[in-house]
Amino acid sequence: MNDLLKQLTEAVGVSGDENDIRLLIRDLIVDHVDEWSVDTMGNLLATKRGTGQYDLRVFVDAHMDEVGLIITDIDSNGMLKFTTVGGFDDRTLLGKVVQVGPNRVTGVIGARAVHLLKSGEMSKVVRGDAMRIDIGAKSKESAGNQVSIGDRAAFVTEYEELEGGRVAIGKAFDNRAGCAALIELLRGDRYPFDLVAAFTVQEEVGLRGAKVAAAGTRPDVALVLECTPAYDQPKENDVSPNVALGKGVSVYVMDARTIQDPRLVAHLMASADAHDIPYQVRQPGGGGTNTGAIQRAGIGIPAATLAVPGRYAHMPSMMISLDDYENMIRMADVALRNLTPDILRRE
Amino acid sequence: MNDLIRTLVEAYGPSGSEDRVRDLIRPMVEPFVDETIVDAMGNLIAIKRASGKATSPLKVMIAAHMDEIGVMVSHITEKGFLRFTNIGGVFPHTLSGGRVRFADGTVGVIGSDALEDMGSIHPLNKHFIDVGATSRENCPVRVGDAAHFDRSFEARGRHLTAKSMDDRIGCAIAIEALRQLPDVTDHDLYFVFSVQEEVGTRGAEVAANRILPDISIALDVTRTGDVPESRPMDVRLGGGPAIKVRDSGMIAHPGLVRLMRRRAEEAGITYQLEVLEHGTTDARSMQLAGPGSTAGCISIPCRYIHTPSETVDVEDVTGCVDLLVAMLSKGIEL
Numbered sequence: 048m049n050d051l052l053k054q055l056t057e058a059v060g061v062s063g064d065e066n067d068i069r070l071l072i073r074d075l076i077v078d079h080v081d082e083w084s085v086d087t088m089g090n091l092l093a094t095k096r097g098t099g100q101y102d103l104r105v106f107v108d109a110h111m112d113e114v115g116l117i118i119t120d121i122d123s124n125g126m127l128k129f130t131t132v133g134g135f136d137d138r139t140l141l142g143k144v145v146q147v148g149p150n151r152v153t154g155v156i157g158a159r160a161v162h163l164l165k166s167g168e169m170s171k172v173v174r175g176d177a178m179r180i181d182i183g184a185k186s187k188e189s190a191g192n193q194v195s196i197g198d199r200a201a202f203v204t205e206y207e208e209l210e211g212g213r214v215a216i217g218k219a220f221d222n223r224a225g226c227a228a229l230i231e232l233l234r235g236d237r238y239p240f241d242l243v244a245a246f247t248v249q250e251e252v253g254l255r256g257a258k259v260a261a262a263g264t265r266p267d268v269a270l271v272l273e274c275t276p277a278y279d280q281p282k283e284n285d286v287s288p289n290v291a292l293g294k295g296v297s298v299y300v301m302d303a304r305t306i307q308d309p310r311l312v313a314h315l316m317a318s319a320d321a322h323d324i325p326y327q328v329r330q331p332g333g334g335g336t337n338t339g340a341i342q343r344a345g346i347g348i349p350a351a352t353l354a355v356p357g358r359y360a361h362m363p364s365m366m367i368s369l370d371d372y373e374n375m376i377r378m379a380d381v382a383l384r385n386l387t388p389d390i391l392r393r394e
Numbered sequence: 395m396n397d398l399i400r401t402l403v404e405a406y407g408p409s410g411s412e413d414r415v416r417d418l419i420r421p422m423v424e425p426f427v428d429e430t431i432v433d434a435m436g437n438l439i440a441i442k443r444a445s446g447k448a449t450s451p452l453k454v455m456i457a458a459h460m461d462e463i464g465v466m467v468s469h470i471t472e473k474g475f476l477r478f479t480n481i482g483g484v485f486p487h488t489l490s491g492g493r494v495r496f497a498d499g500t501v502g503v504i505g506s507d508a509l510e511d512m513g514s515i516h517p518l519n520k521h522f523i524d525v526g527a528t529s530r531e532n533c534p535v536r537v538g539d540a541a542h543f544d545r546s547f548e549a550r551g552r553h554l555t556a557k558s559m560d561d562r563i564g565c566a567i568a569i570e571a572l573r574q575l576p577d578v579t580d581h582d583l584y585f586v587f588s589v590q591e592e593v594g595t596r597g598a599e600v601a602a603n604r605i606l607p608d609i610s611i612a613l614d615v616t617r618t619g620d621v622p623e624s625r626p627m628d629v630r631l632g633g634g635p636a637i638k639v640r641d642s643g644m645i646a647h648p649g650l651v652r653l654m655r656r657r658a659e660e661a662g663i664t665y666q667l668e669v670l671e672h673g674t675t676d677a678r679s680m681q682l683a684g685p686g687s688t689a690g691c692i693s694i695p696c697r698y699i700h701t702p703s704e705t706v707d708v709e710d711v712t713g714c715v716d717l718l719v720a721m722l723s724k725g726i727e728l
Binding site: 328331332342343345348 | 433
């Protein structure tokens with residue numbers, strides 16, 4: 048059992064309220080870094096000093112926030128009204144168990160039982176604004192004593208491993224998989240340069256934390272570690288597939304937010320090739336990661352992205368391959384250890 | 395000037411792959427500037443400093459983007475055909491039967507899935523590129539490779555037609571203005587040949603963050619309303635440089651618009667005023683960078699934008715050079 052992934056995915060940190068996950072990560076890294084701080088947005092920034100070989104500062108980002116819900120009102124009957132934080136398909140919400148607020152009050156996103164549905168209702172989609180979280184409260188007052196408007200709600204999903212321990216199910220692999228990988232990098236030997244580990248906030252609502260983390264630390268190079276939606280379910284013949292589980296680390300070339308630095312992409316691929324680490328190029332096109340914000344912070348930062356493919360992103364249970372996850376750690380580590388200032392030289 | 399334009403428009407440089415265009419431009423501008431910088435994203439910044447006698451020189455940033463629209467391979471079929479996505483604003487109706495060229499010279503023909511109804515247009519994802527491969531294994535390109543549209547430059551009297559007039563023509567105007575400017579100017583001039591404009595004015599954003607200009611002028615193409623059944627627009631080919639008043643991403647500084655008009659009138663340059671309903675330029679990024687700057691744009695009227703046959707009028711082009719030189723060689727009081 049991968050205890051690190053279990054701890055990180057079972058912890059809570061919906062965008063804008065990352066306190067718990069930040070405290071957990073701080074405790075996990077504090078013995079492996081030379082200094083750490085928390086900036087005004089809540090980003091956890093930790094420096095692992097290098098051997099001094101290169102005068103470079105390398106920023107490695109993993110966002111610690113997850114998608115979730117926020118309580119907007121309490122109905123007179125004690126039911127909690129909510130809206131989503133980050134991107135959701137509302138159809139995935141009904142019937143799911145959530146934990147609400149700092150006291151982790153358990154609730155269920157209620158739905159009418161199949162027995163009670165009238166004919167025709169089964170084929171209709173229930174919109175998110177018609178849903179409520181039921182914490183079993185008898186009254187508005189009772190609910191108000193347990194939760195507050197503005198409290199976040201996160202899914203309750205236990206981390207489990209399948210397929211002989213090579214596949215994992217859990218919530219928020221997007222992006223606790225990236226956080227775990229970054230923690231593993233910090234636990235390793237020093238790099239030939241100073242490494243700034245940025246566990247960033249509010250990625251899911253628009254790359255907000257990384258923007259200030261990068262502007263505030265002004266690194267020379269950036270690498271973003273992510274979990275990207277796998278698209279490997281059965282599909283129409285000849286339609287472009289995206290990355291698949293178990294086929295290797297996903298390398299970004301272009302998404303809606305960023306054209307990755309071609310020098311870094313080439314370096315990542317060459318590093319993986321040299322060590323027989325499997326990777327797959329993520330289908331260029333839509334999507335976006337913190338790289339978009341980091342690349343254009345201040346006077347610009349060369350940046351690239353690696354990701355673990357994950358099925359069922361932004362749903363209560365995601366699935367990843369632990370081979371892909373472990374390969375991402377190896378690929379990032381090898382690429383960083385071979386990173387020299389020459390890779391960025393233009394003349 | 396046609397030779398310069400031909401050299402620039404035929405170069406390979408989809409957004410994110412501007413190196414070759416930059417390598418062409420850098421030696422052209424170096425004799426006329428004090429310093430050149432290539433920044434993290436690949437912008438070429440050429441700096442011509444004010445004379446030592448200038449009192450309180452302003453920082454003026456002039457931006458023309460080097461990148462062009464293109465495509466990127468997203469998937470290779472078992473039979474070796476390439477599915478692709480767009481780099482910048484690529485319109486599906488411009489594609490079928492066209493050709494693209496990859497960085498290594500590989501030429502591809504664009505085809506599309508069978509069209510059942512001739513009155514409809516396939517979306518981008520129902521098009522493919524044929525590079526002559528018969529399998530994934532013998533396909534010379536990889537997922538993630540970029541290509542540009544392949545079309546040669548043609549001078550047809552006053553009309554010049556090529557792919558990537560947007561915005562190599564702006565680059566040509568900037569280069570020509572640098573050649574014509576007096577050795578000594580009152581202001582610090584930052585000529586920026588920017589990257590990644592077509593995907594969201596990204597290069598100019600970081601260049602402007604570095605320079606923090608007082609005055610910003612973009613050089614870019616704008617559409618015209620002078621072809622049959624066109625959406626109305628009061629800009630035409632041959633009507634002279636278009637002084638931008640606004641587009642959908644920026645409202646030009648009114649004082650800068652007034653000054654451009656005055657300088658044009660003083661120099662006897664025929665000009666047009668431009669209001670563009672859809673689209674924007676690097677001026678947007680420059681206007682909003684840091685504490686903000688006084689921004690405007692000199693636009694080159696252009697037909698068939700974002701097709702492989704973008705067409706400009708050579709007299710408009712020289713008018714833009716004249717207007718830019720007039721703006722930069724005199725005082726800038728707003």
